[in-house]
Amino acid sequence: MQAPDLTNPDAAAQLKILQAGAAPLYIVRPDILPLALLAMARLTFTYGRSPIGAYALSTYGLLLAGHFGEIADGYAFAKAAIDLNAVLDDAQFRGAILHIFGIHVSFWKEHYDVSTPLLQSAFNDCAKVGDLEYGNYIGFQLSFNLWEKGDALHGLFAATAPYLAFAKRSGAAHVAATIEFEHIALRYLQDEETLAPRLNQEAQKHLQTLQDSLFKAGEGYCTVMGLGVAHILGDDACALQWLEKFLARSDVLLSTPAQLSGWFYAALCLARDYPNLQGAKQAETLRQIEAIAGRFARWAAAYPDNAAARAALLHAEVARLQGRVSTALQYFEEARLAAIAGKFMHIEALANEMAAGLYATLHIDKVALMHIHEAHRIYLQWGALHKVSRMQSRYPEL
Structure with missing residues (x-):
């Protein structure tokens, strides 16, 4: 917190470019994302603090916790990013920083109940400054978290409706498709067998939207939810199909509850198939x-x-x-x-x-x-x- 402010214009320009590319890399090129996050962290440590530097600390925390398994250090850096953002009184990156902590770091150490209000606050912060990118990411990721933390299913539609509406208003068809797929999965758990053909048809439509838009993160979340729902319902053949899709997409879910849930249901699915x-x-x-x-x-x-x-x-x-x-x-x-x-x-x-x-x-x-x-x-x-x-x-x- 006591570091000098960033004054080097070249370093500031590099940070700006790297920050703009971080979220797209997470979605389409997760294999090179660590290099970008490490570069942002190095620039921040070398040249001083800045609003983007606070963002860099949060993504460095993500990398430590999710990629290197250093959960305690990753948590500390992500929390420090929140504190630095508050010291700098920066509204532009506040929602993104809270999002990274709530989705990618907090769950390793704290119950999902801790991150839920943080993510709701992050969404509001993003909406206030017009950060459509991170505001929309929060929508489909929080929808998944509410399901996986075991909340009663009947309340999840109302809880996630604002995020779906935000995605549609902001023209984020790929995010809307992800949330709508999540809703279909929830309805499949809730509704009768007779609705299955129609729900499956709707689900395939949303998956096609995600594939057409190259939204791999959305595909990953949908795959995990499909796997989990199929396993819970005892649809073993369907679960094995979702398992194959998850194994092909797990790398796009770096340091998220969805990644851990995917491996959890993958293991249960494999165990059920073991006698065959x-x-x-x-x-x-x-x-x-x-x-x-x-x-x-x-x-x-x-x-x-x-x-x-x-x-x-x-x-x-x-x-x-x-x-x-x-x-x-x-x-x-x-x-x-x-x-x-x-x-x-x-x-x-x-x-x-x-x-x-x-x-x-x-x-x-x-x-x-x-x-x-x-x-x-x-x-x-x-x-x-x-x-x-x-x-x-x-x-x-x-």
Whole structure:
């Protein structure tokens, strides 16, 4: 905060060019984005503080946390960027800096509940200064966060409607298509099976819009939501198709909840497909699941708020596939309790449903039924009526 102000005009010009290119690079060339962010950080450290320099600190924090795994340092730099922006009293970059902290950094360390009001504030800041770029990014990313943190589904449409309206007013058809796809995914969880053909047709239309506009980040978010919804509903063939798409797009989701959620659902999808595989393919799949579970375990060990329940659920699946039944059951219970503590209704429901499946294979039917009833209750509370209907068809005792 006590550094001198930036006065070198060449450095200022370079910072301006790099800042203008940062968001487009994130979307279309994430492979070279780290070079641009490091260059901005170097210029700021060398030539002094500035409004763009505060932005550079925030993106450096993103890079440290998401690319290099240095979560504590990344968090510190992103927070310092917010503080520097306040000291400089700069409105132009305030929304972008809050966006970067709320979407790309905060979730590593803090519960999603912490970042949600920050992102809403960031959206308002962007709207005030006419920052259509970051204002629109917040819209589809916050919509995803509200879903993945387990909020009741019925309230998400109203909560995200302002962001969809903003995207349409500002001519951001690619962002509007992303949010509308997210809405379709939510409706598919909520609505009856008979709506599936129409919803699928609408979803494909929005995906085509994203492909035509080369909006890879939007495609990535839609892919993760499609994967998650398909897995929750038990549409295994559909989930495998979404998994293939996610694996091709995961690099465009650098340091976002969507990237972590994508790997989480990818591991669950692979675990469900595991019995259908043989030999070397089965062994390789188990190694993939173990690797993903290991990443979540390391994250949860340091910062459990968002990671603990998901890490435990992945470890339960690894133990189940390895035949370590008692360990798997312990992890399912750990996942259930962590999900309750974190208010992740969908993760709690999954933990109960998956535990029920294992108890059923052990012919411990009363305990299995208890967990099925609990999963059914939570899915109903969450608002996933389509899932509830499928469970009632499969388990007449419900």
